[in-house]
Amino acid sequence: MNIDQANADAVGRMIAARPMLTGIGTARDVIPGMRESLLLHAGPPIEWPRMSGPLRGAVIGALLFEGAASSEAEAVEKVEAGEVEFEPCHHHRAVGPMAGVISPSMAVYVVDNAEGDNRAYSNLNEGYGKVLRYGAFAPEVLDKLRWMNEVMAPLVGRALESLGGIDVRALVAEALHMGDEGHNRNKAGSLLFTKHLAPAVGEASDDRAAAAEVVRFLGDNALSVLNPVMAACKAMADAAHGVEGSTLVTAMARNGTDFGIRVSGLDDAWFTAPAATPDGLYFSGFSAADANPDIGDSTITETAGIGAFAMAAAPAIVTFVSGSPKDALDATLEMYDITVAEHRHFTIPPLDFRGTPVGIDLRKVVELGVTPRVNTGIAHREAGIGQVGAGLVRPPLEMFREALLAFAKRYQIT
């Protein structure tokens, strides 16, 4: 068996994938396997007793949003009575930032791989402040979710239809030339996204105040494109999954308790270990003592060769996640050591337009003891509060070791 060949095949599919944001649907209608009793969440599988504060908060918020409970207590009761099922977004071709909770009624982006037959989904980004994805569930959080579902989603959906979709790969490629890394810094990408949508949203509505509100929300939220970009990365990573004999990592995700990875040649197995707490910069009034362990599916960006892997393209990000522009450069340079290719479409101007490091090889991670770098937001450890900062984190090395052992066993390598 030729692992290098299998990895080249897998990463080739990842690079060749062309994720197109084609529309918006309702989770229950479009996400395969979605059902009324089910909530999707970020990261590897987890049940209520082990869930961290922000994920519990998002679960409570989602049940309130669905009308399945009318109070926090009732929501918890329902969960403890076993009336709610939990499954990872990743089991349903979906991804969600931070808590990553997707409930049946939620509007979701649909991303199609134009170079393959796979599809991926993500929820809509809520912007800043108190938001479900950081575990907040106050009335204003639910009000905003309702506005997103009822006003924003139909307009953006119609706009996407009239545009014939948005090429997210091209958008990310351009944003990397504009100081984004595509994970924690999506300023340029969100402006490009808004630029594409704004005229079409205006044309899609005869309520100009509503259209203006949607365009303002998209334009003022420097993370508005994060969720479509995550779905695009999921579509790229999934294209590389299931290649016999490949040691390529095709998913990295955290549920706020565990970090988990999946490997191209190891079917749907998760390899997990306790999630670390990020190092970073905290918002005024918060400190490391408030931080929840690492959470969210947004590490799908690093899995697909952007995020911290493209940090050399985004020197200004250090004002947000800590460090110096030199650190940002070094982050990318280090990642070439544990990847198998340089991206053909995603290039880094300050590195003379070198392709981003892409395709994490399990073997290299374990051999060198160098784990992938990750940029991330930091959630408060208690339910209902929200974001407290942003920073840098690494997945635990042990789960890569376990995955490599499983690979050796499965492929009978001694």
Add this chain to the structure above:
Amino acid sequence: MNIDQANADAVGRMIAARPMLTGIGTARDVIPGMRESLLLHAGPPIEWPRMSGPLRGAVIGALLFEGAASSEAEAVEKVEAGEVEFEPCHHHRAVGPMAGVISPSMAVYVVDNAEGDNRAYSNLNEGYGKVLRYGAFAPEVLDKLRWMNEVMAPLVGRALESLGGIDVRALVAEALHMGDEGHNRNKAGSLLFTKHLAPAVGEASDDRAAAAEVVRFLGDNALSVLNPVMAACKAMADAAHGVEGSTLVTAMARNGTDFGIRVSGLDDAWFTAPAATPDGLYFSGFSAADANPDIGDSTITETAGIGAFAMAAAPAIVTFVSGSPKDALDATLEMYDITVAEHRHFTIPPLDFRGTPVGIDLRKVVELGVTPRVNTGIAHREAGIGQVGAGLVRPPLEMFREALLAFAKRYQIT
């Protein structure tokens, strides 16, 4: 007399200026000294016989646009009969890119210095392809100008009013963190501009198709913010002008034949020399043989500490103007040698957020023999064709020498 002190004073005013884009008006109504027989143009003073092809083309186009002539021949006849007056934009607190022709009926941006009492103006950017500023005057050029005047300007004007203006200094500061240098690369700035305007334009019109067309035009034109940025730089540079004993350069401008500069402590005198032809990259089908000498008021950006002076912030620009990201870094580093300050508001992430070099000191230019660097578009040398490329150029050293001699004479320095 303390020249250093005078320069510190002048550059302090330049840096402290806060240009706000407050509205749109019609040139004849808002530009001081504008009159029916007058056309403004880029660069130092010049008369018809010495005008280059692109400036002549823009003059012809402006006379057709104004209805002052109905054919190219009639326009030329009118000019040759002495019925048209020409004065630099700079004599009227205005600036215009490339040919920089502003005629009485044209809509212009109004920029107010919120930290002073000066005001500046610029025309509206026409986007790509055949455009007046590159000397084209075909019917589609005039049609677009009419659409800009009749549809776009009123909507953008109302939007600016409802927004209470746009802080162009803050916009440029952000764009420099997004890979722009503010002169030849204004991708991020134009998206920020569009983001501010889009919802307000939508609200300003009950014709949603017209609003969408305006938003699409603004968003798809990566130079849409160039003209407001130029007017902002003019407002900053003018704030530094007229400081007794200062050797600070407060204007650099080219009319396609001559390059000219003005100096803070030397009133309104121009010092000129023949404009060089830029080195750069040519569009398919064109070469250096097609290039007109350097043209346009857009060098007001370098005068105010952005453009080529901030090129280290914009490594991706080299795909457009030639060179490597290292060259872009070196361009900025060299400019620290001939300037008197580092900008407090405009910072460069790849240089650890160092302020851009700002405030060109005539003395340093002459002593070191290092002229300012300039990024620029390249016009075809014949009237009516348009842009043929983009590149780099330097102003001739001799006019800096002449200015320094004049300074010595005026201030009786031996």
